[in-house]
Amino acid sequence: MKHTFTILFLTINALAQSGAEKLLGEAQHKEEVQGDLNGAIAAYRRVISQAGTNRSLAARGKSQAPEHKTY
Secondary structure, eight states: OHHHHHHHHHHHHHHHHHHHHHHHHHHHHIIIIIOOHHHHHHHHHHHHHHOTTOHHHHHHHHHHSGGGOOO
16 A cells, blocks of 8 residues: 555656646747747746746746846
8 A cells, every 4th residue: 555655646746747847848938939928927937836846847947937037
C-alpha cells in the first residue's frame, strides 16, 4: 500500500509539472509572439502557482514575467 501511494504521488506530481511547463510555453508565446503582456503576466502567475515543488520552474516563471523586465 505504501508503494502504491508513492507511485501515485509521483505520477500526479509529474503530470502537474508537465502541465505547468506547458503553461510556461503558452505564457512565452503570449508575450513574445502575440505581444499580449497582460495575458502573459496572468499565465506566468499561473505557472508560479502550479509549479508545486519544482522551484526551478517557479523561478523561470517569475523571472520571465514581463512585469520583471525592462523594455
